[in-house]
Amino acid sequence: MKTDNTTDTSKRKFLGGAAAVAGITIAPGVLLQTVQAKPDDQAVSNKVRWGMLIDTNKCADGCTDCVTACNSEHGLAGHDRPETDTQYIRKVTLKDKQTGHVKTLPVMCQHCETAPCADVCPTGASFKREDGIVLVDKHICIGCRYCMMACPYKARSFVHEDVYDQKDHTPRGKGTVESCTMCVHKVDKGENPACVTACNKEHKAMYFGDLNDANSEISKRLKEHGGKQIRADLGLNPGVRYQGV
Amino acid sequence: MKLIRYASIDGNSNGYWGLMALFAAFILAALGSSYFMEHNGHYVTGMTNQIVWGLPHVFAVFLIVAASGALNVASIASVFNKKAYKPLTRLSALLAIALLMGGLIVLVLDLGRPDRLIIAATIYNFKSIFAWNMILYSGFIGIVGVYLWTMMDETVNKFNRIAGISAFVWRLMLTTGTGSIFGFLVARQGYDAAIMAPMFIIMSFAFGLAFFILVMFATYNGTGRELGDAIVNRMRNLLGIFVAAILYFFLVFHLTNLYATEHHGVEAFILRDGGVFTNLFWIGSIIIGGVVPLLMVYGPFCKKSRKALAVASVLVIIGGLASMYVIIIGGQAYPLQLFPGMEVSSSFFDGVVNTYSPTLPELMLGLGGVALSLIIVTLAVKALDLLPVSLADSVADPHHKD
Numbered sequence: 001m002k003t004d005n006t007t008d009t010s011k012r013k014f015l016g017g018a019a020a021v022a023g024i025t026i027a028p029g030v031l032l033q034t035v036q037a038k039p040d041d042q043a044v045s046n047k048v049r050w051g052m053l054i055d056t057n058k059c060a061d062g063c064t065d066c067v068t069a070c071n072s073e074h075g076l077a078g079h080d081r082p083e084t085d086t087q088y089i090r091k092v093t094l095k096d097k098q099t100g101h102v103k104t105l106p107v108m109c110q111h112c113e114t115a116p117c118a119d120v121c122p123t124g125a126s127f128k129r130e131d132g133i134v135l136v137d138k139h140i141c142i143g144c145r146y147c148m149m150a151c152p153y154k155a156r157s158f159v160h161e162d163v164y165d166q167k168d169h170t171p172r173g174k175g176t177v178e179s180c181t182m183c184v185h186k187v188d189k190g191e192n193p194a195c196v197t198a199c200n201k202e203h204k205a206m207y208f209g210d211l212n213d214a215n216s217e218i219s220k221r222l223k224e225h226g227g228k229q230i231r232a233d234l235g236l237n238p239g240v241r242y243q244g245v
Numbered sequence: 246m247k248l249i250r251y252a253s254i255d256g257n258s259n260g261y262w263g264l265m266a267l268f269a270a271f272i273l274a275a276l277g278s279s280y281f282m283e284h285n286g287h288y289v290t291g292m293t294n295q296i297v298w299g300l301p302h303v304f305a306v307f308l309i310v311a312a313s314g315a316l317n318v319a320s321i322a323s324v325f326n327k328k329a330y331k332p333l334t335r336l337s338a339l340l341a342i343a344l345l346m347g348g349l350i351v352l353v354l355d356l357g358r359p360d361r362l363i364i365a366a367t368i369y370n371f372k373s374i375f376a377w378n379m380i381l382y383s384g385f386i387g388i389v390g391v392y393l394w395t396m397m398d399e400t401v402n403k404f405n406r407i408a409g410i411s412a413f414v415w416r417l418m419l420t421t422g423t424g425s426i427f428g429f430l431v432a433r434q435g436y437d438a439a440i441m442a443p444m445f446i447i448m449s450f451a452f453g454l455a456f457f458i459l460v461m462f463a464t465y466n467g468t469g470r471e472l473g474d475a476i477v478n479r480m481r482n483l484l485g486i487f488v489a490a491i492l493y494f495f496l497v498f499h500l501t502n503l504y505a506t507e508h509h510g511v512e513a514f515i516l517r518d519g520g521v522f523t524n525l526f527w528i529g530s531i532i533i534g535g536v537v538p539l540l541m542v543y544g545p546f547c548k549k550s551r552k553a554l555a556v557a558s559v560l561v562i563i564g565g566l567a568s569m570y571v572i573i574i575g576g577q578a579y580p581l582q583l584f585p586g587m588e589v590s591s592s593f594f595d596g597v598v599n600t601y602s603p604t605l606p607e608l609m610l611g612l613g614g615v616a617l618s619l620i621i622v623t624l625a626v627k628a629l630d631l632l633p634v635s636l637a638d639s640v641a642d643p644h645h646k647d
């Protein structure tokens with residue numbers, strides 16, 4: 001596939017470095033899902049397509065466990081300025097105009113297969129990994145914000161001021177754009193993204209896994225219950241799917 | 246037709262140095278503003294994660310669009326062989342380069358990381374229309390520069406026509422490219438339209454000419470050189486036609502949008518419910534930038550007045566900025582539709598009309614771009630033989646009878 005070849009070596013190196021920094025082994029078996037671990041030294045492969053499934057019927061109104069987990073995982077301390085603070089994941093409340101039925105669901109970068117952010121990015125800082133995860137290379141992002149204009153899901157944030165207490169696995173920088181990384185640093189070690197782990201403690205509304213593997217839990221659930229993409233009409237084939245909307 | 250004689254201006258008057266000082270002050274203020282924004286981060290501006298492109302983009306896109314339009318006079322002369330426009334081709338080419346540089350500097354200084362410009366200039370993602378634009382912009386400066394050279398140097402004059410045609414084709418691509426930046430944003434209701442690119446071309450004609458007329462008046466009045474009615478009236482007519490064409494395109498744009506159901510929301514927003522954007526559209530773009538200039542150009546009272554033409558040009562520029570504001574910022578203010586048919590809310594401003602209040606540094610940065618364009622022109626007319634010594638009717642109009 002054409003788009004799968006866009007990851008050039010400089011980006012791989014950048015990621016390899018990030019993965020190496022965060023290369024602490026965590027006891028296996030903690031996570032139950034059928035996630036195939038990818039050893040750190042193995043290249044990212046397009047055999048897998050990482051995705052998420054969100055069962056909105058289980059997503060609890062008022063619960064923000066996924067958001068809290070994301071913020072602490074990536075060190076996203078805000079400045080109490082909601083208009084300019086970074087948000088990788090947010091809880092969206094939907095109210096059906098006709099029935100008045102209310103539901104809530106988390107929205108984050110949808111890791112589009114045909115990612116508009118990567119298409120418009122002038123330097124190629126926005127890119128999609130072979131395994132479907134969409135990232136920003138903070139080292140070559142010039143902060144033009146065209147990707148934010150192009151993203152249909154409002155998934156991206158611009159770093160509007162100095163950042164403190166950065167995590168090694170999530171380099172951030174004033175003047176660059178960032179968004180949900182699907183916790184690539186954890187995924188590469190065979191773990192679940194932080195939001196999924198947090199949600200599984202109580203509500204179990206989020207699933208993570210390989211969309212290309214027919215035997216993964218996420219694929220089985222999608223096969224059984226179906227799943228929708230937000231704004232499927234745009235034809236971007238996002239990797240995050242929703243049930244119950 | 247007499248041979249046209251070009252000469253640089255003396256540029257020693259108090260007025261000249263006063264102008265230079267004024268422009269320089271604006272440029273300094275812009276640099277200061279940019280430093281302030283970069284040093285603190287963009288949170289000190291009115292821009293947010295919802296309105297990611299603010300006032301600097303309004304100015305930048307406006308200047309870039311005007312740049313290609315400023316080349317019109319030269320194109321008409323070289324490509325369409327209209328001799329009457331020949332005397333002003335040099336100024337036209339120079340103004341085009343100057344406006345583009347003014348626009349680009351604003352764009353660059355508003356980046357999150359302007360220090361990484363070298364990355365933008367060396368790593369290209371060829372799928373990105375933005376990357377293409379960078380090539381189009383630098384190419385434009387190069388090609389128009391060569392074009393100017395063929396006008397000024399007898400030895401390469403034989404390439405003038407081919408350079409003129411290349412520059413003309415390039416400018417059309419450039420404006421199409423600029424318009425496409427918005428046309429490609431499929432998810433944004435306000436932008437998703439194929440008509441965006443041609444609309445930008447027609448806007449460029451008017452904005453560029455308005456700048457041209459003002460610069461022409463300023464230099465000829467300032468230096469006391471003669472400027473005949475023949476050339477002024479030509480410009481007047483052209484401006485009228487271009488402004489009328491913009492109004493026509495607005496009509497077509499909004500009518501086609503009204504025809505498509507999915508655009509009803511954003512249309513109602515711009516045309517009726519959008520508050521500041523609605524006002525800017527009707528009062529700024531339509532009345533100030535369209536209807537009034539048309540009356541001043543064609544109206545029986547103003548028909549012969551140069552002042553009226555100058556004022557009309559200023560109004561076209563103000564209206565143009567208003568149009569850019571409505572397109573660029575209004576298009577972002579209107580909420581993205583993630584879940585059509587649902588009432589949406591979140592901590593990230595889903596489902597609400599986003600607000601934007603521009604700050605002084607943003608305004609100064611934008612005005613600094615305009616000042617840079619003008620200072621380039623002011624310097625160049627002193628350094629180079631760009632302006633005909635006289636534009637009296639006998640020089641400018643081949644059919645004029647003495």
Ligand code: SF4
Binds near residue numbers: 110116155
């Ligand atoms: S959701 Fe937005 S940021 Fe994420 S891949 Fe799609 S376009 Fe890019």
Ligand code: SF4
Binds near residue numbers: 125140146
């Ligand atoms: S802000 Fe950065 S990641 Fe986004 S389009 Fe510009 S250079 Fe690419």
